Amino acid sequence: MNESYIINEIIEAAKAQNISQGELATRAGIRQETLSRAKKNSNLRFSTVLQLAQIAGLKLKLIADNPVADKIQEGTLFPS
Numbered sequence: 001m002n003e004s005y006i007i008n009e010i011i012e013a014a015k016a017q018n019i020s021q022g023e024l025a026t027r028a029g030i031r032q033e034t035l036s037r038a039k040k041n042s043n044l045r046f047s048t049v050l051q052l053a054q055i056a057g058l059k060l061k062l063i064a065d066n067p068v069a070d071k072i073q074e075g076t077l078f079p080s
Contacts, residue, residue, distance in 0.1 A: 003042035006049065006060075011039065014056040027055045 014024045025035040028051045030044070035052075038044050044052075053060050071077040 003044070003049070004038070004040060007035070007038045007042050007044070007052070010049070010052045010056045010058060011035070013058050014052075017057060019056065024052060024055055028052050 011021055011024065014021070019027075021035060022032045025032040028035075028048060030048060034044070042049075050060060068077065
């Protein structure tokens with residue numbers, strides 16, 4: 001997953017709420033062209049990405065990427 005993927009997901013979530021790409025950009029205080037370019041090669045500040053997500057009704061969240069711990073919690077580390 002890269003920044004462009006995240007930007008595209010945010011744009012899709014905004015569309016689902018009838019928020020156009022132009023309106024999303026305006027609400028975030030950036031130009032539509034900037035957001036359009038970010039879909040292919042994002043160079044937006046993290047604070048801008050957070051703001052875009054919030055406008056689209058999303059929350060960015062970090063989760064641990066530890067498959068062993070996940071299996072322990074699920075009780076599937078040592079299947080019987």
